[in-house]
Amino acid sequence: MCVRFPRLGRLALGLALLVGTLGLGVGPSRAGEEVNVYSTRQAFLIQPLFDAFTERTGIPVNVVFAKEGLIERLRAEGDNSPADLVFTADIGHLTDLVDLDVVQPVSNETLESAIPASFRHPDGKWFGLTLRGRVIYASNERVPPGAVTTYDDLADPRWKGRVCTRRGDHAYQVALLAAMIAEKGEAAARAWLEGVKANLARKPQGNDRAQVKAIKEGQCDLALGNTYYMGKMLEDPEQRAWAEAVTIVFPDQDGAGTHMNLSGVAMTRSAPNRAMAIRLLEFLVSDEAQQMYAEINHEYPIKARVPWSDLLRSWGTFRMDTVDMDAVARHRARALMMVNEVGYNN
Template identity: 80%
Template sequence: MVRSTLPRATRATRALRAGFAGGALALAALAVTLPAAPAARAADPDVNVYSTRQAFLIQPLFDAFTEETGIGVNVVFAKEGLAERLRAEGDNSPADLVFTADIGHLNDLVELDVVQPVDNATLESAIPAQYRHPDGKWFGLTLRGRVIYAAKERVPEGAVETYADLTDPRWEGRVCTRKGDHPYQVALLAALIAEKGEDAARAWLAGLKDNLARRPQGNDRAQVKAIMEGQCDLAIGNTYYMGKMLDDPEQRAWAEAAYIVFPNQDGSGTHMNLSGVAMTKAAPNRDNAVALMEFLVSDRAQEMYAQLNHEYPVKPDVAWSDLLRSWGDFKMDPLSLSEVAKYRGRALMMVNSVGYNS
């Protein structure tokens, strides 16, 4: 059974939990809340999780883990701020694992020094090297492609085949994207810098800006809605959003107005991003946390991930869902996401220097 609060917390961690919803004010008070030295903590029979992934996406997996092992999973969910919370809690943190999406967020955990390496043969054999930290400080669990959405009625199949095609003058005023400094867009640009160099990446970004139909705005779903409404003919987004829209009666028409193009199939392949997990530095229940990590790369859990959120399993030999198979096989960019993370700072500066959002 998945419980929504952390058990057996010290007074300090209870105060943290109560104050977490208070945001920055609660974090500012941490120096007073936490004791001067780490308090001794006894391990409990559960695993304590901090997650930026919404509960409905991962709770069925935790339920399956508990059913199989008898180990409970306690979850604290927050859209943002978990890395900073872990740094503030330090050795007193009750969290064992942190779940998040996007290479940027995983890299932030490493840069803030709030996670520890895990050396584990099961994880290393299940997860390809490009989807895990070289020192075991984070591990990918699911994959999503950063693809092109194309209007079914206005963009013939084959008219766009690469990310570079989005800069062709023929598409002037016909492309929509979310803001350039969103982590998904930053990761794509960072991958282009890693593969082609800064000059080529800057030229691509400037060309993309020249073809925008409107100021960058909204999430990936909003781009598909704009295609349906005729505001643009092409957009950039993650694969799993198409599945989410098809599941939603109010958004199904958006998805049905567009089709997916997997870019760069004759070259580097489609840029991939991921959701992942990392073990916190404090991790009071390390053995149980490792057991959960191992479960999440089992065939059973990987198949559940694919069905629940329309994401690609990170484990290569696990079958895709029927919906993912209907979109066809495609070549994934083999570039290591740790390499992509190195260029995120440069990518963000590039977004600002070309004035992409304006």
């Protein structure tokens, strides 16, 4: 459908001091009376949730925010890490945590009843917290309503020279391709990727917002992007015009549904404050916290029946792809190889 519009080994200690010089660090508190978080998600996205948890429980949440290097830091710290939980976006980053053996399983009835099985690790090694759709952005001026309804349409030769995307090896693109492999097989996924490449208006570049900007400037007419970026652009006076130049298309409504990726959390292998960390996890899947996520981040609650924000509702309801995210994770390596084989970024 379319919608307009501080117990550290020597190496770990060195890393901690390095990050500390960047203004990052975990505040002091007695073990068992705090939760220590490493997060690749920006502070403004999740800090309000931690503040709400602390207000209701009295349990402080100490946070290290960093875009890069937190997984490597966890691996270096090993069993001496002060971190209890790791927050990150995209199934790829969650899978990396599992593959590097820096997280532990959690079995918890509250989490398992709130989060659909397809959006959590089968052994409880990570849990999805919010959802975002990988949608098509279409020019309001140059793409007639209903002209594009599926991901396959992006590979149709009639759109040659009219499609923009970010790099094919970016985690969001890899996850979408991995989902296609899981659902349609490698041959179909490769044919789609080659078709999209043939239709590109320019070399893959920029982030999701940059694709919308390119549509506004007439460089292309169609692009892929995550839903929450639309909300972020509408909030930014300098980017609002970009957002208003496109229509959101939720693909494959007569098929598998729109591909959904997630933000999520995992319990670290060390987790010195495990009991308190589980309390935070339970709070994050409460109706209150899930609704806060939707309002602040323009993401879809992972818990069913939690109301969407007004903005999300304005885009309309749609069918979500329910492919198991663990299956997507298993196909990521092949998807990345496929991107390189077809020379998508060249």
